[in-house]
Amino acid sequence: MTEAASDEATAGPGLPIASAAYLNSFKNFTAHASSTGLRTAQLRYAMAAGELSNPALEFLLNSRYRRGDREFEISVQSYFDDAALTMVSQVGRRMRKSGETFALPTPLPLPMALHEVIARRRSNRTLSGEPLKLTALATILQCAAGITATATTELKDGTPCSMPLRAAPSGGGLYPIDLHLAVRDIPGLAPGLYDFLPLQDALARIETDAAGDDAVRGVMAALPGDFVDIRRASAFLVFSVSPWRSMRKYGQRGLRFALMETGYIAENVHLASTAIGCASCDYGGFYDDELNRAFGFDGHYQTAIHAMVLGG
Known part of the structure; x- marks a missing residue:
């Protein structure tokens, strides 16, 4: 110097x-x-x-697709037989024992053009504390991952097989991302934890050791309220990933597709929330183990991958 x-x-x-x-x-x-x-x-x-391992970099390397990868090609091709087609057509049905099921009301029409919604979309970290209406929640869930159409294919014997299609794209139509809710303040829906069932357009109450407000407080404890006042939130939308739903077909690259799907769904939540005048904010800084325990995920075959805060 x-x-x-x-x-x-x-x-x-x-x-x-x-x-x-x-x-x-x-x-x-x-x-x-x-x-x-x-x-x-x-x-x-x-x-x-240096000497330290770098799992993130290793994942990118191990999930590469290379020309002439016959193992990958055979794995993909196997999903066009009758057993696989039938299995894929059932993705989204209730996978675990749960309590009462609640049909969601008819979604609201979105009163805003797409270009305007995109321009207005912002993460809302300051929530009003106003409760989220059940019709608004139904609209958000439908736009996020609801069934929007049905495709029909045929099995080898000519039997038709219906394939439900959702609002967000998914690699191979395997939909490894499931949505769950911790409801705090939504009139018409009791506080507690719920699974979203897209094929039935319904919510199913999750049976856990904690119930009602106690279950919601368990979820809130896994979300450090450093940059969002979660005490004003109406609900918490939790994304879980079942990696092998995608990886059985696409290998480690399937996890890439699952992460992409998470982003597609989250953006749909933001756009729908903006269009109907509700608040939404991504919340990636949760404590994984605590959130998994709250929802009963094993953390391996099903694990929390993302969370969002919703408000009225």
Whole structure:
């Protein structure tokens, strides 16, 4: 460092931005990495080229599709036989024991053009505290992952097989993402935890050790309220992924498709919420193990992958 630079760098509170950036560029962030348990994401990335494993990078490498991959091609082709077609046609039906089922009301028409909705969409971190109407919830769920059409194919003996199609695209139509709700304040729907059943356009109450408000508080405890006042939320929309629903056909690349599907559904939630004047905000900073326990997911074959906050 030159004498002039040294004088400028010690100027105290008036330290120029350029000099601060110059000094900062020489800071050694890895000098004591071996003697501390604190490793920021930046430090983990910087050390990835060394001895530390990098699972995220390994996933990207292992999920690549290469020309001539016969194992991949055979796996995909197997999904066109009768057994696989029948299995896929049933995706979305109730998969676990649950309590009472509640039919959702008719969704509201969206009163806004797509270009206007896109321009207005914003993450709402300041919620009004107003309850979310049940018709609004039905609209959001229908736009997020509801059944919008049915395709028909034939099995080998000519028997027709109906394939329900949803609002969000899904790799191979396998729909590995399921939606669940922690209802806090929606008139007409008791507080508690629910599964969304797209084929029935209904909610099914989840039977857990905790019930009602206690179950909802368990979910809220897994969502640190640092940047959204979750106490004003009407409901929490939780996405779970069943990876093998997609990976049995597409291998590790199937997880890429599942993550993409999560984004498609979340964007549909935002657009529908904006169109009908409700609030929505993504909430990725949840505590995975706690949220899995609250909804009864095993964390492996089914695990929480995303969450959203909804308000009136």
